[in-house]
Amino acid sequence: MKPTATATVFASGPAYRHEVHTGCHQLLADEPASAGGQDAGPAPYDLVLAGLGACVAITLRMYAERKSWDIGDLKVELQLFKDADGKARVTRRLLTPAVLTAAQQARLLEIAGKTPVTRTLEAGLAMVTEWGAAPE
Structure with a gap:
């Protein structure tokens, strides 16, 4: 069965910052500073x-x-x-x-x-x- 959606997530910086790749798109995910992250992304x-x-x-x-x-x-x-x-x-x-x-x-x-x-x-x-x- 072919997937409906795909994503790959990997560490890309300090603390909890991660890169998210989905299709031909790329974005950052992180935690807010209050949770120990850098607030570099949602x-x-x-x-x-x-x-x-x-x-x-x-x-x-x-x-x-x-x-x-x-x-x-x-x-x-x-x-x-x-x-x-x-x-x-x-x-x-x-x-x-x-x-x-x-x-x-x-x-x-x-x-x-x-x-x-x-x-x-x-x-x-x-x-x-x-x-x-x-x-x-």
């Missing part, structure tokens, strides 16, 4: 929220274009909360200067709940971790 949870937000924004843009709806410059704001037991919850807020009907807003909220990354995160994610020999 922290891991920030990257998760960024991926989720991008999926929501792209999916809603595609849907609106198919419906010939002008949704303006859609903005998706996300926050991750964790309770004392470690249970996580994400809140998402959709913002646009466009004037939309209540029916359009309701439909876009419904679609936001069905995006591919939303469904993957809500369903849970099976993971397999293996050791491999690193090239020298």
